[in-house]
Amino acid sequence: MDKHDPAPQALGDLISRHSTRLTDADTRLLDVLVQDPIRAAMDNGKDVSLRAGVHPASAVRLARRLGFKGYPEFRSFLQANLMVGGEDFESPAARMAARLVRAEEGGLLASVLDSEIAALNNVRNSVSDADIRAFSERLCNSRRIFVFGRGHSSALSALITLRLVRSGYDAVNLGGQVDQLPEALSTFCKYDVLWLLTFRRTSPLVHELRRIAADRGAQTLALTDLHAARIDPAPEHQISISRGEPGESQSLVVPMTIANAVILDLAAIDDGRSIRALREFRSFKATSRLTVD
Known part of the structure; x- marks a missing residue:
């Protein structure tokens, strides 16, 4: 032109x-x-x-x-x-x-890698160690942790819950039991934590879970991308990140990296609870006959 x-x-x-x-x-x-x-x-x-x-x-x-x-x-x-x-x-x-x-x-692979690397580098400037610590402290002091994600974030919800359980925490993957949400949340209280994962759009179900947590006096943590950043009422602690520019791969590596950092920091502040639980889990797994070939 x-x-x-x-x-x-x-x-x-x-x-x-x-x-x-x-x-x-x-x-x-x-x-x-x-x-x-x-x-x-x-x-x-x-x-x-x-x-x-x-x-x-x-x-x-x-x-x-x-x-x-x-x-x-x-x-x-x-x-x-x-x-x-x-x-x-x-x-x-x-x-x-x-x-x-x-x-x-x-090239296809190069473009995906470049997109992931750029998104991860952006995290350095948008998320601090203090943000990570705010999450890990709330998890450490909780009675139970309810993790919720749907769509692409449901895979992260399941993985985060698995890692928390292995680290000795009472964690529930709400994303895997949407049909039983009333039963799962009936005893939700101020000693519990709700960890929300929401990308692209914030669904009405996310807002309802947040409302229930607020009514019960429970803390809410939210890990979102920039397009789904608004949750009402606002969570006590929220990390909002870019998973990639329009036309780029919308990274799941970025939120998983942040979740991994939170769980690692949790192990650093929980007086050995995570380390002991991981050792006990490894010993139990080795001696049991529950492993599927």
């Missing part, structure tokens, strides 16, 4: 700006692009023209009318808009398409 021409933020801006120059073929091409923005960012000009039923050179002419040097530059614009995000990123297909777009430049 002309470097003196301010860059539009969306395809709709381009269409409005150049509407008087567009032909019937342009309109057919734009209909195809607008109806499927994910595929539009992936296809070349020939493929788009074929789907629109116009001459293969029509896509190039459209790109030039919109101010681009050619269709590759226009396609890069569409890809950039996909990777910036927006409503399309509520769609898993859109998020995956954006990651594939990014991977075209340097």
Whole structure:
């Protein structure tokens, strides 16, 4: 595009700006692009023209009318808009398409690794040892720990609960027994801790669990990404982190790394409770016949 021409933020801006120059073929091409923005960012000009039923050179002419040097530059614009995000990123297909777009430049595995490394490096600047200690102190002083995560965070909920149980803590994975939440929480009290894991969106169920904890006087810890940061009422302690930019892999390594740090710090402050429990568990596991081949 002309470097003196301010860059539009969306395809709709381009269409409005150049509407008087567009032909019937342009309109057919734009209909195809607008109806499927994910595929539009992936296809070349020939493929788009074929789907629109116009001459293969029509896509190039459209790109030039919109101010681009050619269709590759226009396609890069569409890809950039996909990777910036927006409503399309509520769609898993859109998020995956954006990651594939990014991977075209340097390879799929390299792009995933770069995304994970960048997200982990951001944690250095956004989470402190004091944040980790606030979590571990509440866990250490609790009677029981209720861990809740759904969707992608359900895997972390199960793993965190497993590690806490092996460290000698009475932990319950609420994410694994959603149908029995009333039974699990019927004796919830001020001596317990609720640890919430929520990414992308905060579901009504998370808000209800937080409300119950507040009513019972229990402490709530929340590990969230930036898009799901708002919980009402606010938890006593919350760590909100970025799991990756739009168009990048939304890391589960980042929250798991923070959870691992919390559990490690817990072992540092609980007067040997975690270490003793781990030794006892290892001894029991070695002498029992409960291991599945």
